[in-house]
Amino acid sequence: MPKAVMIQGAGSNVGKSMLVAGMARAFRARGLSVAPFKPQNMSNNAAVTADGGEIGRAQALQARAAGLEPLVDMNPVLLKPETDTGAQVVVQGRRLASVRARDYAALKPSLMAPVLDSFRRLGTGRDLVLVEGAGSPAEVNLRAGDIANMGFAQAAGVPVVLVGDIDRGGVIAQLVGTHAVLDPEDRAMIRAFAVNKFRGDPSLFTDGFHLIAQRTGWDGLGVVPWFEEAWRLPAEDVLDLGGRVNGGDLRIAVPRLRRIANFDDLDPLSATPGVSVEIVPPGRPLPGNADLVLLPGSKTTIADLADFRAQGWDVDLLAHRRRGGQVLGLCGGFQMLGRRIEDPEGLEGPPGGVDGLGLLDVITVMGQDKRLARVAGRHLATGTPVTGYEIHLGRTEGPDLARPWLEIEGRPEGATSADGRVRGTYLHGLFAADAFRAAMLDEMGAPAASFDWDSAVEVTLDRLAAHLERHLDLDRVLALAAAT
Template sequence: MTARALMVQGAGSNVGKSLLVAGMARAFVRRGLAVLPFKPQNMSNNAAVTADGGEIGRAQALQALACGVAPTVDMNPVLLKPETETGAQVVVQGRRVGTLGAGDFGARKASLLAPVMESFGRLAAAADLVLVEGAGSPAEVNLRAGDIANMGFARAAGVPVLLVGDIDRGGVIAQIIGTRAVLDPADAAMIGGFAINKFRGDPRLFEDGYRRIEAQSGWRGFGVVPWFADAARLPAEDALDLPRGGGTGGWHVVCLALSRIANFDDLDPLAAEPGVRLSMLRAGEALPGDADLVILPGTKSTRGDLAFLRAQGWDIDLAAHVRRGGRVLGLCGGYQMLGRAIRDPQGLEGPPGETAGLGLLDVVTEMHPEKRLSEVTATDPASGAEFQGYEIHIGRTDGADRARPFARVAGADEGAVSADGRVMGSYLHGLFRADGYRRVWLDRMGAVSSDLAYGAHVEAVLDRLARHLETHLDLDALLAMARQPGG
């Protein structure tokens, strides 16, 4: 089959494109269509590991779940993972191909259109409908040359575009009409209409503004989507979307919001637990004295974020937290930070050298160029509870505290635990999605677990999102606007 395709682009960043694609996908699947998601180029350190050992943006993994299919590398053929303010690791069709500065990537991005079109072609041959998500905004016309993320892809593939504006930020009329004004006429011709997202209150109050956008842009409107509060219950891709704090549970989990935080989906199942209160600790804030557990999450730059952690004074806070009897869990890069030292002789994450760790675990990490990318089945050594997780890291960690493993994978010890059992480290992500393991682990920590079925919880939110969009978007007209690539 050759699918029809429709692309969702934003009049700005963070307008809700990822969520709209997920909700539309679930709505069209409920109508009996075979739907697949696609994002030509993504920039995120929150990656998902695919069954074949590749990596894609976490948002595309959620969209695949909304479609009822397993994620594949073709759903996000170009993934940029920022390592510094001006450089990013480049992943093409699931595999790392190098690290480039912003200027170098700008010169190279046109050459990435071929693998983007190759991946899109495979998806289009296997579905009824491909829903494509843009990146950033086509209004950034200074980035148009060689573009593969927005209009460059839409023009190359012949895919019509829905332009989305975010009214919650204000200025949505200027967002959309302004986009129309700066676009090249041939690019503007790819846009079949617009939608307004994140409206708070009665959408009828925006009727005059809606008609003005139609009149001045020449594009038809496909609807005004009210604020969807349950969006916070779905896995977030951007660290900026993580809540500062929330929940009413008595067991307080505090996660350090590192500057290069990565693969923080470990937090989602904990945040959904009624007995847990999850807080994100931002730069400049002190660790609260009532924290029961502090999580050091994954990071794209372990030594860099360890310096960031120390600059906030969090190393002193953590030492005091442990002296008070508090617990600490380090995941991936956070696990590496907990050790005595981090060695990077080849300069894989910055200048070659060695950085002293926090010394809360008796282990040492050495960085190696081989990247570990795999889905795993693990067991809890104490209870035998099984869970599915994934690894996505460079570096090997060893030391005396590895004699007390955090988990076992394929019969081998994984991770490390301190002698008093209060400081733990592991390379495994996604471990708390397993309901049985999460209950066992929370009970052991002294928290009150629940009968939450996390997978069913996410599925139910996706269904509610689909019904929300069915009510407020003209999905029949959007489906009619979708067309076969190149048509």
């Protein structure tokens, strides 16, 4: 069996996902066969895998860092929030059920078997598996039946490195406090700690670093300075997008839907010179000077449409349309732009239907079949290649489909209004195709900036790996990794 080590956080958003991605690239550069693994993730930002399932987008980025295609075994349990108290449970890439949060505790123990199955299968023939925890092991109220942190570490015999986030303050309390609240058996699984996101001179934290080591008995692996280029990598959380906006003459406004999904569509746009992507939070109007309003994907289309209207964004969108602005809907956003959405089986909420925004002459009916596919095609207007993935429920029909703007796998894809200013598609990830992105921006009157998105991500991953080689004791990480 391979060696494995688990990166857990003293809290949420301490940078676990990025550390695993950077370590995966660093160990790959050392000639090791390495794979990422996250037993349980909670995210509506999903990726379609090479074996036809779905996993968290962060694990897809980690797979890329490791030089691998994303596989369902890299994230065997994915929770996709549908309401404030419930989520869809995806197991080994496929939807299992939708459950309320309080019912998930009863379901969790049955999920350990597929989690361990995926872990063992993923590790076959590899030198190292980098495991990422979820949330924090300090949430000891959630320990019973745990599969995400110490429950997995104990079951698989994987040693843990605990990471604290100094940027938010209180990192000593984060790490020492976690040590204090853990049961002795769980505490013994932690072999070392690291401090992440330090701004300034790391030597200023020397005394604090030694204090943590003294109070916990854990080895200190290093203080990792803030990685300034983190914004160039796909964001795991939509809240991270606020700090990733480039200034530019072309203004794209994106309403932050309550259950926004697959928002990595925005990453290549926000990184493109000359383009300004503004994520509009609830409570603020859509900006009147936007060139394009982009409606992103949604996990719960009808509920998010109701919230869209409650924000008054439907009025703003119509005003934008009257001013001659352009509109693009992706997946759930595409469905919202139609005349009607029907959900007769209650797949995304109570059974029923609602009127859409009426900017495209199409109707969507939700059905049990979920489309999961990685696809390729072309932009009909220019012939430029397009690649991406589909991940949606629902079948859309109507007159505006007679004006497709893409061709995918030999079939027409998407819809366009009669005047060509409103478009929709089910294809995610299309802006990662450089030639298509340039052609579409040029079509909108923006300079077709030369920008290689894929190369930019690769260069950033290499720089992240070098950053960790300088500031984190990766030799010690390898030494800590245990055969499982």
